[in-house]
Amino acid sequence: MSNAADVTHLPIESWTEDAFDRLVATNLKAPFFLVKALLPLFSPHASVILVGSVSAFIGHQDAAVYGAAKAGLLSLARGLTYELKDRGIRVNGLSPGPTVTDTFRPLGPERQAAIYDELRRTVPLHRLGTTTELAKAAVYLASDESAYTAGTVLRVDGGIGELAY
Numbered sequence: 193m194s195n196a197a198d199v200t201h202l203p204i205e206s207w208t209e210d211a212f213d214r215l216v217a218t219n220l221k222a223p224f225f226l227v228k229a230l231l232p233l234f235s236p237h238a239s240v241i242l243v244g245s246v247s248a249f250i251g252h253q254d255a256a257v258y259g260a261a262k263a264g265l266l267s268l269a270r271g272l273t274y275e276l277k278d279r280g281i282r283v284n285g286l287s288p289g290p291t292v293t294d295t296f297r298p299l300g301p302e303r304q305a306a307i308y309d310e311l312r313r314t315v316p317l318h319r320l321g322t323t324t325e326l327a328k329a330a331v332y333l334a335s336d337e338s339a340y341t342a343g344t345v346l347r348v349d350g351g352i353g354e355l356a357y
């Protein structure tokens with residue numbers, strides 16, 4: 193599973209070329225070369241999970257670069273599955289919506305709570321997801337329970353990527 197990400201969100205005026213390259217290197221290039229490096233180790237029924245984001249599907253504040261890199265990553269699930277299908281390797285995307293993690297912790301508890309309130313208002317299911325819910329989806333994709341699921345994206349996002357609010 194490729195889960196690490198540069199979660200920088202900035203308005204267009206604030207992006208430098210270095211920051212852009214760093215985000216794309218972390219969120220798109222690194223997962224691709226990670227899969228490449230691991231090819232000799234994959235078993236015939238390996239399942240690769242690329243963690244994307246709802247930002248690949250919807251526009252929102254300061255997320256143009258992050259969303260574009262995540263869209264590219266989720267596209268890799270299709271392209272790599274096609275390329276690796278005859279070796280029995282499946283690649284799928286897992287696309288979280290707003291989820292409670294450590295990502296906003298550095299901003300302090302008050303700012304974090306304000307951001308969560310703001311996000312909650314955008315989610316059709318009226319709440320943020322939990323890491324346990326994401327983990328259960330990852331276990332499904334990693335296991336043979338999803339043996340007929342290949343090259344697609346499982347959205348665990350409270351409906352934010354699909355539903356009007």
Ligand SMILES: NC(=O)c1ccc[n+]([C@@H]2O[C@H](COP(=O)([O-])OP(=O)(O)OC[C@H]3O[C@@H](n4cnc5c(N)ncnc54)[C@H](OP(=O)(O)O)[C@@H]3O)[C@@H](O)[C@H]2O)c1
Pocket residue numbers: 194195196197198199218243244245246247287288289290291292293294295296
């Ligand atoms: N939380 C959400 O609401 C949400 C929504 C949609 C998608 N996602 C996606 O879900 C995944 C997990 O998100 P999260 O909320 O857990 O994010 P997070 O708390 O910000 O954690 C990101 C992780 O990525 C690691 N990382 C960042 N840059 C790296 C690099 N260059 N090399 C190695 N590791 C690096 C960080 O390591 P350090 O701590 O050492 O820097 C950290 O462990 C990400 O792919 C994110 O895009 C999250």
